[in-house]
Amino acid sequence: MTNHSETTGPSENGDFTDGPQPVGGSAHDTQITLRTPAELADALPYLLGYRPEDSMVLVALHDRGGRGRFGGRARLGIPAHPDDWESAARQLAQGLTTGSERRGSRPERMVAYVCQEPSPGETGRDVMRRLAPLAQLLRTECGRLDVPVIEALCVSQGRFWSYCCPADECCPPDGAPMGLPGTSVLAAAATYAGIQVRGTLRELRARLQPWESGAVPEQEAALDRAGMSLVPRILHDDSRAKVAEETLALAEELTKRYASAIPVSGIHQADLRDDALLCHDEAALLILGLQDRTTRDRAAAWMEGDKAAPVLRLWRALARRCVGSYHEHAAAPLTLAGWVAWSTGDDLEAREALAMALGADPDYLFARLLHHACNEGLDPESIRRCLRGERTENGPAGGARDVGATAPADPRGAHDPSAAPGSGRRRARPDGRPDPRRPRADGTRPASAGAGRGRTRPGSPGHDDGARVRAAEKTDPRGGRTGREDTPVRKGHSESDR
Incomplete structure (x- = not known):
């Protein structure tokens, strides 16, 4: 999968990303292949340009000449009340899909992320379980639009979990540690291209x-x-x-x-x-x-x-x-x-x-x-x-x-x-x-x-x-x-x- 970064468009608590702009210059300059959930999890800050907090994120994927490319990205803050999750998931899926269609490139697939730090008394695994219904709603709403979610990840407390991968070897029940910041292949490519990841939006x-x-x-x-x-x-x-x-x-x-x-x-x-x-x-x-x-x-x-x-x-x-x-x-x-x-x-x-x-x-x-x-x-x-x-x-x-x-x-x-x-x-x-x-x-x-x-x-x-x-x-x-x-x-x- 080739990283194809695009500009991020935040609003007060929602970010919408559209308009192709490859990392490092032209589309032929830098190609990074991401194969595993771990690589997709490590890629998220580079796809957005910052480290998301308390966020639900969708990343569009396009098939161009037999090679997958990242397309638009969309982020919303996770609603505090679970009753609001369904409408928020629908808004996120429809917003990214229609925005991509407006630019003439409907996504073929999606990657979904839910990111939240534990509350007092919680662990990262507790967060993963609590947000599992939200991840499922994202998959359902994308499915309604005929855009399947091929991977759904939870990121919390420096670890990640896959809601799609059943293999304990790569996605253990207690989660797998995120790579150290700046140590992934994508991080090296972004550094070479002069791209920096900010801290959080809060900062x-x-x-x-x-x-x-x-x-x-x-x-x-x-x-x-x-x-x-x-x-x-x-x-x-x-x-x-x-x-x-x-x-x-x-x-x-x-x-x-x-x-x-x-x-x-x-x-x-x-x-x-x-x-x-x-x-x-x-x-x-x-x-x-x-x-x-x-x-x-x-x-x-x-x-x-x-x-x-x-x-x-x-x-x-x-x-x-x-x-x-x-x-x-x-x-x-x-x-x-x-x-x-x-x-x-x-x-x-x-x-x-x-x-x-x-x-x-x-x-x-x-x-x-x-x-x-x-x-x-x-x-x-x-x-x-x-x-x-x-x-x-x-x-x-x-x-x-x-x-x-x-x-x-x-x-x-x-x-x-x-x-x-x-x-x-x-x-x-x-x-x-x-x-x-x-x-x-x-x-x-x-x-x-x-x-x-x-x-x-x-x-x-x-x-x-x-x-x-x-x-x-x-x-x-x-x-x-x-x-x-x-x-x-x-x-x-x-x-x-x-």
């Missing part, structure tokens, strides 16, 4: 989650102060552009500070160093300033070259500072982090950051469009070209024009000038009524909108973003909500539940 998301430390009150107080000073200025046409320039100048200064910082070893230590380089007031000014969608779009142009790495660290650090009642404000820095990661080839972090942005604000359309495009396996180059053009025309910090100026502002073909930032007009709803989330002509906001905390963000960024990426991403003209992968899966339970 990846920890880099992007708000602080839960004693510094939270200070940061929230700084955000309160910044909101009092910046929100009125952003909502006023005469001062909005000035705030944008100040925000981008501060971001430029901090990017240089991050680029010149002394390297440290270890991801956690590196994040602590980055947090120390950013004071509370600086973080607050940037977080509030990036709520303006035009400012955010200009910052999105910093996604390649020498600036990409330090600016990604900055966006992560800002996401960690969106504490307390400012949790929803993290949608902007998380979306920027996801865009930089995707643009630089890190699809896994991109999807996690964009899914977390949608978790912070499900209506943040820029994140939704990018998340959908990333899940669809589209090439970010078309968006990069658009941003490069803006950067070249307007200078390193970008110009005042919205990125969306290069794409149709309305999917139906008509440009709505009221959508332009700072136009002074309120965007109308489809029913003709004004949108209460938009500022009034005098720059004020309806009383119910608040003044800078909770759900309020100046300029309602994220609600008017389709113009910037629709043409490049080929999203649905109804607003980019095409396909299940575009919307985070909320059923079930996984390590992403917060």
Whole structure:
């Protein structure tokens, strides 16, 4: 069986993988033959790009020229209640099968995995027995679709069990130990190809989650102060552009500070160093300033070259500072982090950051469009070209024009000038009524909108973003909500539940 890796598309607790992209380059570069349950168990982290926890996983297999190849992969968190297992198994099987069919390659067979660590008082063998009905449901649901499961494995406590193999020699009742990380043939091939397996999704998301430390009150107080000073200025046409320039100048200064910082070893230590380089007031000014969608779009142009790495660290650090009642404000820095990661080839972090942005604000359309495009396996180059053009025309910090100026502002073909930032007009709803989330002509906001905390963000960024990426991403003209992968899966339970 030849390993044929494909891009992973996570949502909040579900990952869908489609779009062929062989490990190590072209399909002819690296071929790894997997023959035993042990080899299939060891391959799972390399198929997903991380080590799954509390997960049910399906891997599609295709027969190409008499040689089996891995196809798409799909993961869901294991629902806490067994009554939900059947619907979750059906969702997983149908999602992967229909996604593969949509790309013209229906799977011939599947490999199923259930992964969970023991609860207190349990052993790995207890987990295997408890999850046996779930593994059987996966086999049944795939069978309903005429896609047989040829192997079903349980991975727990560093061991694996096969639900299909009756031979005690290779699959003993007490389980067989997993290979040491990095020692398998597939691990050697992945290392040669420059592919790294992350830790767990929990560890990846920890880099992007708000602080839960004693510094939270200070940061929230700084955000309160910044909101009092910046929100009125952003909502006023005469001062909005000035705030944008100040925000981008501060971001430029901090990017240089991050680029010149002394390297440290270890991801956690590196994040602590980055947090120390950013004071509370600086973080607050940037977080509030990036709520303006035009400012955010200009910052999105910093996604390649020498600036990409330090600016990604900055966006992560800002996401960690969106504490307390400012949790929803993290949608902007998380979306920027996801865009930089995707643009630089890190699809896994991109999807996690964009899914977390949608978790912070499900209506943040820029994140939704990018998340959908990333899940669809589209090439970010078309968006990069658009941003490069803006950067070249307007200078390193970008110009005042919205990125969306290069794409149709309305999917139906008509440009709505009221959508332009700072136009002074309120965007109308489809029913003709004004949108209460938009500022009034005098720059004020309806009383119910608040003044800078909770759900309020100046300029309602994220609600008017389709113009910037629709043409490049080929999203649905109804607003980019095409396909299940575009919307985070909320059923079930996984390590992403917060």
